[in-house]
Amino acid sequence: MNKSTNTVRTITEIGLFAALGFALDELQGIISKGLFVNGGSIGFAMIAVLIITFRRGTLAGFVTGLIMGLLDVATGPYILNFWQVILDYVISYSLVAASGLIRPFFSKRKNDKEGILILLLATLLGGIAKFVSHYLAGVIFWADPSGFAWELTNMNPYLYCFIYNIAFIGPSIILCGILMIAIFKKAPQIIIIESEEVESQKHLKLHDYIVNPIVLLSGLFLFIYFLIKYINSYESEYDGYGTDVSFSSDALVLMVSGFLLIVVSGITMIKTLKNIQNNRLTIINILILTFANVVYPIARLIKMYNKGNDPTIYWIWFAVGIFLNLLFIGLYLFTKKLLKQNNEISESTI
Numbered sequence: 627m628n629k630s631t632n633t634v635r636t637i638t639e640i641g642l643f644a645a646l647g648f649a650l651d652e653l654q655g656i657i658s659k660g661l662f663v664n665g666g667s668i669g670f671a672m673i674a675v676l677i678i679t680f681r682r683g684t685l686a687g688f689v690t691g692l693i694m695g696l697l698d699v700a701t702g703p704y705i706l707n708f709w710q711v712i713l714d715y716v717i718s719y720s721l722v723a724a725s726g727l728i729r730p731f732f733s734k735r736k737n738d739k740e741g742i743l744i745l746l747l748a749t750l751l752g753g754i755a756k757f758v759s760h761y762l763a764g765v766i767f768w769a770d771p772s773g774f775a776w777e778l779t780n781m782n783p784y785l786y787c788f789i790y791n792i793a794f795i796g797p798s799i800i801l802c803g804i805l806m807i808a809i810f811k812k813a814p815q816i817i818i819i820e821s822e823e824v825e826s827q828k829h830l831k832l833h834d835y836i837v838n839p840i841v842l843l844s845g846l847f848l849f850i851y852f853l854i855k856y857i858n859s860y861e862s863e864y865d866g867y868g869t870d871v872s873f874s875s876d877a878l879v880l881m882v883s884g885f886l887l888i889v890v891s892g893i894t895m896i897k898t899l900k901n902i903q904n905n906r907l908t909i910i911n912i913l914i915l916t917f918a919n920v921v922y923p924i925a926r927l928i929k930m931y932n933k934g935n936d937p938t939i940y941w942i943w944f945a946v947g948i949f950l951n952l953l954f955i956g957l958y959l960f961t962k963k964l965l966k967q968n969n970e971i972s973e974s975t976i
Contacts, residue, residue, distance in 0.1 A: 634893055636682045641886050644693035646921075647674030647719065648882075651694065652701075652875065653925035656932075663775050664768065665704075665714065666760065666794040672802045675722040676752055677809070680745075680817045684726030691719035697882065700856075702872035706767050713763035718756050725752035738811075745806045745817075753799035760791045841891040848884025852877045879922050920947035 654669025661668075674694070679687030695716040703715050725748035732748070735741040764787030771779045774786055781789075809816050859874035923943040930937035 636686055638890060638893060639678060639682060640686055640690050640693070641889060643674045643678040644690045644697070645882060645886055647671050647690065647694045648697045649879070649919070649921040649925070650674065651698065651719075652879075653921055653928075656925045656929045662790075662794055664790065666791065668794045668797045668801070670798075670801055670805060672719070672722050672749075672752060672756065672798060673805055675719055676725055676749060676802060676806060677817060679723050679726045679752075680729055680732065680748070681819055684723050684729065687723030687726055688720045691722050692716065694719040697878065700873060700878055701875045702870070704868055704870050706868040710763055710767040713759050713766075718759040721755035721759050722752035724755040725749060727751065741810060742807050745810055746803050749799055749803040749806055753795055753802070757791055757795045760795065761787055764791060841887055845884045845887030845891060848880050849888060850884075852881040852884065856881050876926070879919070883919055920944060920951065923947060 648671075650669060650673070651667070651671035654667040654671055671694070675687050675691045678690045695718060698715045699711060703711055705711055728744055728748040728751060732741060732744045735744060765784055769783035769787065771781070771783065771786075774781065775790060778786055778789075806817075856874055856877035859877055860871075861873075862869055862871045864870075923940045926940045927937050927944065930940060
């Protein structure tokens with residue numbers, strides 16, 4: 627595979643894992659909101675950065691985490707000042723890419739036990755790096771005892787910030803470590819890139835000339851329409867201490883989804899013209915993207931039911947996400963069958 631093709635795939639994966647991580651962060655934030663009233667949540671969102679770091683390297687992991695952080699900011703941060711936003715939102719997930727420092731040892735592992743140990747150490751290192759970011763934000767900008775959670779107003783601010791942040795990052799490290807081990811044991815190809823062979827597209831007319839243009843047009847519509855909706859949804863409120871900024875998270879998710887669909891389908895069409903596109907990569911990428919659009923409406927459904935609001939639109943969104951997943955799974959199986967038939971025909975004519 628040439629260098630440019632590998633770079634395109636890395637960029638595509640960064641965008642897709644960032645979208646997945648943002649959806650997971652949204653879900654875990656809603657579930658843990660009542661417990662961590664000053665921010666923070668327990669969940670699997672770090673897994674997106676951990677996986678892309680092991681697949682594509684530390685820089686790819688850092689960029690993925692940075693995109694996740696910027697999406698958090700775009701959803702509606704609570705702003706005290708520039709540096710608080712940087713520490714609390716922008717770089718917290720980027721620092722999980724510190725796990726990449728252990729990545730070279732993973733490629734030299736002698737057995738599965740060593741691989742599991744390395745993955746656990748990498749997860750721990752990434753989690754600690756994220757903890758440091760939140761802890762610094764806490765002791766510098768949030769060390770006001772009057773705002774301490776869990777009735778800990780008499781506690782030393784440095785100790786409180788440690789306990790509060792470790793209370794959600796510690797369990798998240800454990801959960802992500804368990805998930806990384808499960809992936810390594812059951813689906814190692816998600817973490818390890820063994821081969822990326824290019825497949826022939828000569829006879830895949832349905833996929834080349836019908837599906838990808840439809841996906842591209844759908845992406846353009848989603849991006850343009852919901853970009854306008856997102857800009858118009860801006861609201862802010864100053865409470866005397868900081869500014870609570872809010873945007874429509876629904877519009878943001880759909881706008882980003884449209885952008886990623888444009889990227890994936892556009893790259894696919896360009897590569898198809900050059901006859902070097904891997905069909906299976908395209909299907910897997912879009913599956914990851916649609917998965918992100920299934921996790922997010924689940925999170926919103928939980929929030930709607932907690933607030934007693936009408937959840938109908940999110941049930942529709944969830945159903946559409948499931949339908950898209952089934953559609954592209956069927957397309958993957960169909961194109962796989964065509965590839966097999968093409969190979970059999972080629973072998974029989976030799």
